Amino acid sequence: MAQDEPSGPDLAHGIPETQIPDGGKLVGHVGDDEVLLVRRGADIFAIGAHCTHYHGPLVDGLVVDDTVRCPWHHACFDLRTGEALRAPALSPVPCWAVERHDGNIFVLGKREDSRPRRSRPATAAPEKIVIVGGGAAGFAAAEMLRLRDHQGGIVMLSRDDAPPYDRPNLSKDYLAGNAPEDWLPLRSEGFYAEQAIDLRLRQEVASIDIRGREVLLADGGKIAYDRLLLATGAEPVRLPIPGAEQPHVHTLRSLADCRAIIDMAKGAKRAVVIGASFIGLEVAASLRAREIEVHVVAPEKRPMERILGPDMGDFVHALHLEHGVVFHLEDTAAAIERKVVRLKRGGELEADLVVVGVGVRPRLQLAEKAGLMLDRGLAVDEYLQTSAPGIFAAGDIARWPDPHTGDKIRVEHWVVAERQGQTAALNMLGEREKFVAVPFFWSQHYDVPINYVGHAEKWDEIVIDGDIAAKDCLLRYKHKGRVLAVTSIFRDIANLEAEVAMERLSAA
């Protein structure tokens, strides 16, 4: 993304130390680069001012020990080295050298890459690691293996026809027509060859031979593994109604799905979105940005109530109404014809384009066929290992023991999938790192971001701070007095603080 005009004082010329109190942050520039200064006691750090995920302003983030967390989607950077410690950021921020004299702070040149070289654990390294899935978890795992100096082979098998890309963008800016396609790839084309990651696209894995330690491909090929990561994600639920298989009826999971929707949206006047899920409503917002008339059909009384509660549900509903979305709630689609969606309660809606967003199902066929232990998902332990030694799982398919809730949970969040991929990579190399991250997801509706941290499947109280209608609020979902999750709009620091509090509680 384009760099903003540099702002704040020229840090190469120096600023008085008194301008930045202990614990404070300040943005200035060195040449054309915006630089964030952070003071912690005797230390002053100078790092790039913007997050390497979507360019979030780190000055509005939260400093925790010697790290700063991004306000937008909770990436975390090491203030000493610039290293991206937590997804969704995958690349480091640059670091600058700092000098202090005569009561002034001067930021000098950019430092060489000062991230520590991480070595492999002393245990015998696996020769060949196979990753099934080229999405969030699979990609993050492959990259982490190389960051940890894994010298053996990495084969990444994906049935997708594009190298790993930013899936959340498919229902947001890219679908709305506000993001060019070159924002989508997670890494450049040359990355895989440079890193000796053998990425094989359009490859369907048909089964796993656990005894023989091989994956079997749909085209008859076989690939041996020492460690295997299953990261097959989830697939959209299809509607079992007449007409659901027609070419103008879409689901949205892959870039190819998104391109097909965009193609059809170009000539469309009216769209029907079936399902008021996050994806359904994000699609509705993006199609409105293309000035298409959008009707949403969903069985619930209030969108999002099950996940966000009634007040936030009412807000999301009102927000979409304000933007011209027409809702048909407490109703479902009974049949789809060429130009019409017929509703169960008798109505009919004209539609040039139909998008079905009624939820997803984890892709468990491989795991099930191989006899791995399932538990409404693929069961893994705290190290993300499945019931078969040497086979790990991460992302939308994995149900893991979550230390914060004390329950085994499975979620469908981008950041969780990436972080699990990274943890699984370490454990495939023989480290014993537990997956303890507090789940986080975000959703974007028009200009309103909704950030959610924690996990609450049920609650007995929702405490609301601020004003939801004014888009300035934080909601705490409590069960027996304990905060299980927090959601917020434009209260990023409070959301990050809630994350830290949950981490500390579960660590204790």
Ligand SMILES: Cc1cc2nc3c(=O)[nH]c(=O)nc-3n(C[C@H](O)[C@H](O)[C@H](O)COP(=O)(O)OP(=O)(O)OC[C@H]3O[C@@H](n4cnc5c(N)ncnc54)[C@H](O)[C@@H]3O)c2cc1C
């Ligand atoms: C449109 C959209 C918007 C989203 N927005 C958000 C958001 O705003 N915030 C958020 O937190 N989450 C969001 N999500 C959810 C998020 O994208 C997922 O949680 C995340 O992608 C899960 O990662 P994964 O690696 O488990 O699966 P995926 O990213 O789905 O990757 C699975 C991979 O496995 C491959 N695969 C599957 N089966 C096989 C097989 N048999 N052989 C070979 N390859 C196979 C697939 O081709 C794919 O490459 C969104 C999802 C979608 C679809």
Ligand code: FES
């Ligand atoms: S912009 Fe920083 S985490 Fe997304």
